[in-house]
Amino acid sequence: MLGALLYLRLTSARNWAKSRLRRLRQPKYLVGAIVGCAYFYFFFFRHLGRQPTRRLPDGAVLDATHAALPTEWLPVTTALGAVGFLILLALIWLVPSQRAALGFTEAEIAFLFPAPITRRALIHFRLLSSQLRSLVGAAVMMLFSNRWAVLGGNAVTHAIGWWFIFSSLNLHFSGASFTLTRLADLGWSVWRRRLLVFAAFATVVAVSIHRLPPEAAASESHAPGDLRAITAWVVTLAETAPLAWLLVPVHAVLGPFLAIDTRHFLLALGPALGVVILHYLWVVRSAVAFEDSAIAQAQQRSARLAAWREGRSRRTATTRSRRDPFALAATGRPELAFLWKNLLSTWPYFRLRVFLVAAAILTAGCVWLHRQPTAAPFLAGVGVLAVSLGAYLLILGPQFARQDIRSDLGHADVLRVYPLRGWQIILGELLTPVCILTAVVWLTLLVGALCFWPSTTSAPWLSLPVRVTASLGLALITPALVALQLLVPNAAALLFPAWFQATRSRGGGPEVVGQRMIFVFAQIVAMALALLPAAALAAVIIAVGQWLWGTAVAVGFASVGTLVLLVGEVGGGVWFLGTRFERLDLSAEPPPSA
Amino acid sequence: MIEVQGLTKRYGDFPAVRELSFAVRPGEVLGLVGPNGAGKTSTLRCLAGIIPASDGTIRIAGHELAIDPVSAKRALAFFPDEPRLFEYLTVRQHLNFVARIYGVRDHETIARPLLEEFEILDKADQLPGELSRGMKQKLAIACGLLHQPQVLFFDEPLTGLDPLGIRRMKNSIIRRARAGATIVLSSHLLHLLEEVCTHVLILKKGEKIADGTLAEVAQRFSNGESGVNLEEIFLRATGGSED
Ligand SMILES: Nc1ncnc2c1ncn2[C@@H]1O[C@H](COP(=O)(O)OP(=O)(O)OP(=O)(O)O)[C@@H](O)[C@H]1O
Ligand SMILES: [Mg+2]
Numbered sequence: 001m002l003g004a005l006l007y008l009r010l011t012s013a014r015n016w017a018k019s020r021l022r023r024l025r026q027p028k029y030l031v032g033a034i035v036g037c038a039y040f041y042f043f044f045f046r047h048l049g050r051q052p053t054r055r056l057p058d059g060a061v062l063d064a065t066h067a068a069l070p071t072e073w074l075p076v077t078t079a080l081g082a083v084g085f086l087i088l089l090a091l092i093w094l095v096p097s098q099r100a101a102l103g104f105t106e107a108e109i110a111f112l113f114p115a116p117i118t119r120r121a122l123i124h125f126r127l128l129s130s131q132l133r134s135l136v137g138a139a140v141m142m143l144f145s146n147r148w149a150v151l152g153g154n155a156v157t158h159a160i161g162w163w164f165i166f167s168s169l170n171l172h173f174s175g176a177s178f179t180l181t182r183l184a185d186l187g188w189s190v191w192r193r194r195l196l197v198f199a200a201f202a203t204v205v206a207v208s209i210h211r212l213p214p215e216a217a218a219s220e221s222h223a224p225g226d227l228r229a230i231t232a233w234v235v236t237l238a239e240t241a242p243l244a245w246l247l248v249p250v251h252a253v254l255g256p257f258l259a260i261d262t263r264h265f266l267l268a269l270g271p272a273l274g275v276v277i278l279h280y281l282w283v284v285r286s287a288v289a290f291e292d293s294a295i296a297q298a299q300q301r302s303a304r305l306a307a308w309r310e311g312r313s314r315r316t317a318t319t320r321s322r323r324d325p326f327a328l329a330a331t332g333r334p335e336l337a338f339l340w341k342n343l344l345s346t347w348p349y350f351r352l353r354v355f356l357v358a359a360a361i362l363t364a365g366c367v368w369l370h371r372q373p374t375a376a377p378f379l380a381g382v383g384v385l386a387v388s389l390g391a392y393l394l395i396l397g398p399q400f401a402r403q404d405i406r407s408d409l410g411h412a413d414v415l416r417v418y419p420l421r422g423w424q425i426i427l428g429e430l431l432t433p434v435c436i437l438t439a440v441v442w443l444t445l446l447v448g449a450l451c452f453w454p455s456t457t458s459a460p461w462l463s464l465p466v467r468v469t470a471s472l473g474l475a476l477i478t479p480a481l482v483a484l485q486l487l488v489p490n491a492a493a494l495l496f497p498a499w500f501q502a503t504r505s506r507g508g509g510p511e512v513v514g515q516r517m518i519f520v521f522a523q524i525v526a527m528a529l530a531l532l533p534a535a536a537l538a539a540v541i542i543a544v545g546q547w548l549w550g551t552a553v554a555v556g557f558a559s560v561g562t563l564v565l566l567v568g569e570v571g572g573g574v575w576f577l578g579t580r581f582e583r584l585d586l587s588a589e590p591p592p593s594a
Numbered sequence: 595m596i597e598v599q600g601l602t603k604r605y606g607d608f609p610a611v612r613e614l615s616f617a618v619r620p621g622e623v624l625g626l627v628g629p630n631g632a633g634k635t636s637t638l639r640c641l642a643g644i645i646p647a648s649d650g651t652i653r654i655a656g657h658e659l660a661i662d663p664v665s666a667k668r669a670l671a672f673f674p675d676e677p678r679l680f681e682y683l684t685v686r687q688h689l690n691f692v693a694r695i696y697g698v699r700d701h702e703t704i705a706r707p708l709l710e711e712f713e714i715l716d717k718a719d720q721l722p723g724e725l726s727r728g729m730k731q732k733l734a735i736a737c738g739l740l741h742q743p744q745v746l747f748f749d750e751p752l753t754g755l756d757p758l759g760i761r762r763m764k765n766s767i768i769r770r771a772r773a774g775a776t777i778v779l780s781s782h783l784l785h786l787l788e789e790v791c792t793h794v795l796i797l798k799k800g801e802k803i804a805d806g807t808l809a810e811v812a813q814r815f816s817n818g819e820s821g822v823n824l825e826e827i828f829l830r831a832t833g834g835s836e837d
Contacts, residue, residue, distance in 0.1 A: 321684045321721050330693045330701050337694035345682040414678045416644045418695050419668035582663070585646055 005117075005125040009132065029496075036514025040143075071260055076231050077151070078258055079238040082250045088169065089250075092176045093197045123174075123284060130170040138162035145257075152260030160265075161257025164272045168253045171279035178286040208243035212236060249275050322348050334420055338428030339435065342403040346432070355439045359446060366450035383452030390444030393437060394478075398486045401433035405581070406493045412584065423578030430486055430574065437482045445475055465552035473559025480566035484530050487573040488523040494580045530569050534562045595620055596641065596745060596776055600650035603636045603800075610636040612800045614650070618778060618793070620744070623771045624805075625787040626780040627824075628797035629832055634780035635675065637797070638747045641778065642672035654745050655776075668696070670745040671738035675753070677730040679722040685709070686718040688737055696741035708736040711762065728754050735763075746770065748779035752786055764790050784824040794824070796831045803831050 023029045142159040145151060151158070183193055213236070238247055252275045255268030325343035328336070343350060369379060408415065408429060415425050449471035538558040545554030596618040603611040611633040618624045626634045640647045643659050643666065652659040655669035683691060689709075693701030709715040712732035714725070722730055731754050738746075748767070752760050767790050771777050781787050787794070788808065795805035804811050808824070815830045816822045 321687075321719055322682075324687065324690075328690055328694055330699050331697050332694065334695045334697070337691050340694070341680065341683060341687075341691050344687065345680070411678060411680065413639070413644045413674070417642055417667060417670075417672045419664045419666075420695065421664060583646070 005121065006128065009125070009128055013132070032514040032518060034514065035518055039514060039517055071152070074152075074258065074260060075235050078251065078254065079235040080231065081254050081258065082247045083234060083238055085165075085250045085254065086247060089172060090197070090201050092173050093180070094194055096177055096180055120284065126174070127171070127280075127283070130174070131167070134163055134166035134170055137166045141166075151258070153257075153262075153265060157256060157259055157262070157265045161254075161259070164253050164256050164276060168272075168276050168279055171276065171283055175279060175283045175286055178283065182286070204242050204246055208237055208240045211240050213240075325351055334418075335424055335428035335431060338425070339431040342408075342429065342432035343435075345407065346403050346436070350436050350439070355443075358443055362443060362447050363450065366447060369451065379451045379453065383448045383450075386444045386447035386451065390441045390448065393441055393444065394481060394485060397437040397440070397482070398433065398489050401436050401486075402489070403432040403436070404429040404486065405490050405577075409493055409497055412581075415581075421578060422580070422582035423575045426490070426574050426577045426581060430483055430490065433486050434479055434483050437486075438479045441478050441482065442475055445471055445478070463552070466555060469552045469555045469559070473555055473562075476559050477563045477566055480563055480570055483570045484566060484573070485523075485527065487570065487577065488526050489519065491573070491577055491580075492519050492522070494577055494584060497584070530566075534565045534569075537565055538562045595653070595655055596778065597653040598641070598650065599652075601637065601640060601647055601652065602649035603633070603640050603645070604648045605636075610800050611640070611797075614797075614800075614802055616795055616802070616805055618776050620774045620776050621771055622793055623767060623777045623779065623791045625791035625794045626778060626797065627782070627784065627787065627794060627828055628780075631799075632797040633800040634797060635749055636800075638672065638749050638778065638780060642670060642747050643667055644672065668741070669743060670747065671741070671743035672747045673735055673738055673749060673751055675750040677722075677727075677734035679730055679734060681722055684719050684721055685714060685725075685733055688733060689740060692737045692740050698741050701740055704740055704742070705736065708739060711766075712736060712759075728756060728759060731755065732759070744775055746775055746777045746779075748777070748781075750781055751779055752781055752783050760786065784828055788824045796828065798832050 024033055138159050141162045142155055145158050145162070146155050153161070180193065184190075237243060252268075252271035256265055256272050259265035259268050322344050325340060328340045369382070405426060418425070420428075449467065452467075538561065541558040541561050542551070542554045545557055548554070549557070596616075598617070599615050601611055601614040602609065614637060616624070626637065628634055636645070639645045641652055641654070641659075643663055647660075652666075654666040657666040657669070659666045679688065680691075689701060689705045692698075693705075698704065706715070709718065712729075712735070714729050714732050714736075717725060717729060722733070725733065735751075746767075751763055751767075755763055764786065767777060767779070771792070779787075779790070791808065793805065793807050794811050796803040796811070804814055806814075811831075812822050812824075812827055815827045
């Protein structure tokens with residue numbers, strides 16, 4: 001029976017690879033693949049054969065400050081790695097609120113669950129799938145960690161080390177979810193379990209802190225912000241019982257990865273293997289027990305399976321119906337319907353009411369800060385921070401706010417039936433991320449404007465009227481800037497739909513990496529090209545205007561001029577994408593689910 | 595009113611529909627039949643403007659689809675074989691959204707009887723994920739009928755519905771045709787098609803084998819026998835006879 005499951009796994013993987021390769025026949029995918037492979041080569045593989053610089057024969061770079069040997073780093077890497085690992089484990093026990101999710105796809109459920117396969121074989125099938133993921137994860141992580149100078153060992157020990165880490169995490173996750181399901185069946189509520197798990201972890205940490213030797217506590221009194229003090233404290237803490245006991249299996253798992261040379265690596269293999277095997281036994285055993293406990297609930301489970309088969313998958317548990325973001329009248333511009341619809345697809349916090357409340361709170365906060373004599377030196381800092389956050393959001397926001405054609409590509413066939421021009425659909429789809437990002441950037445601008453009051457001596461030209469018009473002008477062009485930013489990833493989605501879908505799913509080959517790099521590069525180039533004329537126009541208006549009308553008025557005119565130019569550019573972009581959408585041949589691209 | 599001239603659809607080099615020409619007048623119901631993979635869905639998707647035709651012209655209610663897609667689409671509704679819904683919109687929100695897209699003024703008075711007829715009125719505030727497949731299909735149909743289209747395309751409209759749903763669907767199609775709508779539907783349920791359709795078009799490997807009224811097509815494949823049913827015609831026409 002496991003043979004059939006293995007066959008399913010392997011053929012799926014092979015067909016996946018085949019369809020990927022077939023796609024390379026289209027030039028746009030081939031170019032991406034070449035760029036991606038070049039990227040991988042230059043950033044990772046080139047270094048594979050070589051040792052990191054610290055092993056230079058003359059030892060010239062062995063500077064005492066920044067090139068310590070892996071042996072010296074070992075306590076720190078071990079302690080930090082172990083603590084990080086332990087936090088992950090704690091989350092595995094704390095977070096889940098659902099019953100053991102077996103992680104099967106709908107097709108696998110449809111084919112495998114009604115088939116005469118034991119639960120144990122299904123578990124093995126699942127472990128096999130996660131092994132595949134662990135192997136890929138280990139290979140990828142090896143490429144990264146191979147360049148970390150604080151590590152000893154070589155590519156092979158890193159890869160195997162990562163495999164131990166991923167496998168034991170995967171196994172632990174499965175085991176924990178089975179155990180949690182059993183606890184739930186015993187009548188434990190989610191919050192009771194969370195409270196107890198948290199209390200247990202907190203107790204261990206608290207007792208360990210309490211038992212710390214006094215010197216360790218004293219070393220806390222280093223200069224504030226000195227990271228070495230904190231790491232030293234963490235290292236000592238990790239070596240103090242009872243936390244140290246809890247970390248013993250974690251150390252065993254991390255051993256092969258952190259081993260500084262082959263001898264240590266071989267020595268570390270035994271304990272690591274032991275932990276993985278114990279985990280495996282735990283998972284298989286608890287899975288069988290899970291089946292036992294499930295027999296009593298056979299009816300419940302079959303109802304759940306039926307729900308699964310009917311497509312009422314787990315997702316419905318997380319998507320809730322939401323109230324209308326605003327009242328949508330039956331007539332009016334159809335583009336607004338997309339704003340209404342896409343606002344429903346995202347968090348319910350993106351509403352006008354929330355925005356107004358946030359603005360009021362931020363204003364009150366800034367006014368309060370102004371009243372504090374001690375806060376004065378920080379004010380400008382807060383302002384600069386807020387404005388840089390706004391700039392950051394402007395550039396990276398489009399990657400997060402994707403309630404536009406990118407998330408509706410799967411519904412393209414529905415959209416195509418609507419009696420709308422392509423540009424109307426693109427415009428409508430853009431509205432939601434534009435509104436969300438504009439609102440957030442406006443908030444940062446508000447804080448910036450309220451806090452950034454440089455003294456009149458250091459920047460006399462930055463008078464109050466100039467500041468006010470500059471803030472208002474920036475606020476005015478923000479929506480156009482955001483829309484311009486959003487056009488680039490949307491263009492990518494429309495020009496390379498299949499590829500675009502691929503980058504959204506987990507994992508990706510070199511052509512996906514290459515494609516992402518091309519997109520980032522294209523975004524930068526496109527933005528530079530689009531902003532250049534606007535910036536030039538603004539500069540000219542301000543330069544000339546400040547003699548004619550004064551700086552404040554000139555800044556105002558410059559904003560309006562920039563706005564007109566940017567709106568023109570956005571309009572052109574929307575129109576172009578509209579024609580692309582109208583011509584998009586959905587049947588020429590693989591279906592979005594593939 | 596639908597006029598199709600030389601419709602061809604190629605996927606890459608593969609011709610899924612070849613040189614298809616036909617016309618459907620108001621009040622007529624054309625049944626598109628053919629074996630799996632004959633090109634029924636491809637034809638309907640071209641007619642609805644979802645995928646571009648590789649060749650040929652399509653006129654919907656007097657508007658050429660390639661030239662004036664908006665006017666053509668305003669007149670039509672397409673019902674895919676798998677209901678396609680937005681997973682985050684409730685039943686009521688779907689209707690609300692579609693009403694705005696088509697600018698349907700009194701959509702609530704139109705939607706209510708539709709939901710009542712389809713018996714999903716009590717599900718108005720539920721998400722598609724909480725509906726059964728048949729209910730999803732009913733919702734998709736209600737959305738499509740909201741703007742009172744003159745031209746309707748159904749891809750396998752009867753699969754997934756309960757017996758009462760099938761009867762209502764049939765009656766609804768016949769009623770709309772009598773009221774002057776132009777309807778094309780594909781289905782493998784030939785005995786049901788016989789009750790609904792005025793005309794049939796038999797497709798095989800993308801090519802038209804026969805079309806005309808039920809009687810004309812029956813005449814052509816009857817070999818002089820009388821009372822030959824659509825199933826027998828289908829098997830003879832597509833060369834897949836059991837005996
Ligand atoms: N996106 C696509 N890309 C390539 N070929 C396709 C695509 N969609 C359909 N085909 C092919 O076109 C042909 C016609 O498919 P179509 O879906 O139109 O058939 P159908 O008559 O609707 O069949 P069924 O009765 O099974 O629904 C088939 O051979 C199919 O393999
Ligand atoms: Mg079909």
